[in-house]
Amino acid sequence: MSAAATVKPTATGRQIPIVCPGHTRPLAELQFCAIQEEKKMRTLLVSACHDKLPMVRDGTTGDWIGTFAGHKGAVWSCRLDPMGYLACTASGDFSLKVWDAITGKELYAFPHKHIVKSCEFSPDSSKLASGGHEGLLRIYNLKYPKKDPLMIPQTSSDTKVTITKIVWLNETTVVAAASDGIIRFWDIPDFHDTNDSADVPSNPKVTLKVDAEVRDMELSASQNILTIAAGTKVSFFDLQTHELIHSYPMPIHFKDEGGATLHPSGKKFVAGGSDLWVRVF
Numbered sequence: 126m127s128a129a130a131t132v133k134p135t136a137t138g139r140q141i142p143i144v145c146p147g148h149t150r151p152l153a154e155l156q157f158c159a160i161q162e163e164k165k166m167r168t169l170l171v172s173a174c175h176d177k178l179p180m181v182r183d184g185t186t187g188d189w190i191g192t193f194a195g196h197k198g199a200v201w202s203c204r205l206d207p208m209g210y211l212a213c214t215a216s217g218d219f220s221l222k223v224w225d226a227i228t229g230k231e232l233y234a235f236p237h238k239h240i241v242k243s244c245e246f247s248p249d250s251s252k253l254a255s256g257g258h259e260g261l262l263r264i265y266n267l268k269y270p271k272k273d274p275l276m277i278p279q280t281s282s283d284t285k286v287t288i289t290k291i292v293w294l295n296e297t298t299v300v301a302a303a304s305d306g307i308i309r310f311w312d313i314p315d316f317h318d319t320n321d322s323a324d325v326p327s328n329p330k331v332t333l334k335v336d337a338e339v340r341d342m343e344l345s346a347s348q349n350i351l352t353i354a355a356g357t358k359v360s361f362f363d364l365q366t367h368e369l370i371h372s373y374p375m376p377i378h379f380k381d382e383g384g385a386t387l388h389p390s391g392k393k394f395v396a397g398g399s400d401l402w403v404r405v406f
Contacts, residue, residue: 179192205246217241219240220236221234241258243256309332337380350391
């Protein structure tokens with residue numbers, strides 16, 4: 126599957142997408158990342174794919190920059206850190222990897238006991254969160270990569286849930302969305318910097334609920350709205366009040382694939398799912 130990086134308007138006003146060939150299987154996740162490069166900003170596009178080969182492209186032209194080669198299973202998530210120096214990938218080969226985003230060299234490989242579905246750097250790039258079919262939110266302190274991560278079970282019962290998406294709100298708060306339709310906000314304590322142990326939080330400080338497994342979750346550009354794609358709806362939550370702003374029924378479902386993203390203006394959003402079309406609402 127190819128990814129459209131941008132569009133070029135024609136004289137008639139019609140938009141023609143730039144097609145980025147390279148992947149051979151369905152895409153699992155895309156991220157645009159704006160980084161400071163000398164005296165100008167540059168946008169990069171990273172893609173996670175079931176072909177085991179996450180890629181980096183120029184976000185404006187769509188030109189291929191590099192591939193992170195090393196996974197033995199489908200890659201479900203690929204993210205750049207805010208500075209664009211590091212990349213992380215979550216895979217079906219039961220591993221989380223950290224890469225040098227400039228050279229493509231593998232820096233660390235963190236083994237898991239099941240499929241890893243999501244990963245994300247903290248805003249200061251010092252920590253890395255991962256989650257997947259184990260139902261454990263793992264937090265790695267990248268200053269001490271050889272030490273054990275902080276592991277936070279998502280439920281207190283024997284019932285396991287799959288973590289489907291992870292977002293950092295700030296340096297100390299991680300949001301984990303799961304297959305039970307619950308979005309959990311976790312306070313992350315300091316660990317390793319002052320001691321080798323930390324109190325693992327037993328309960329999330331806030332929970333939100335939707336009526337189906339969460340397929341996609343995104344923090345808005347203004348960082349005050351959480352966008353959730355689940356079931357047959359796209360929902361928007363106010364992160365100050367934790368109240369539902371609005372939930373929009375979709376003509377598609379997000380059971381197996383798809384997602385939604387809010388425009389930086391907050392006035393429209395884009396969603397794609399089961400029928401392979403992308404719609405603007």
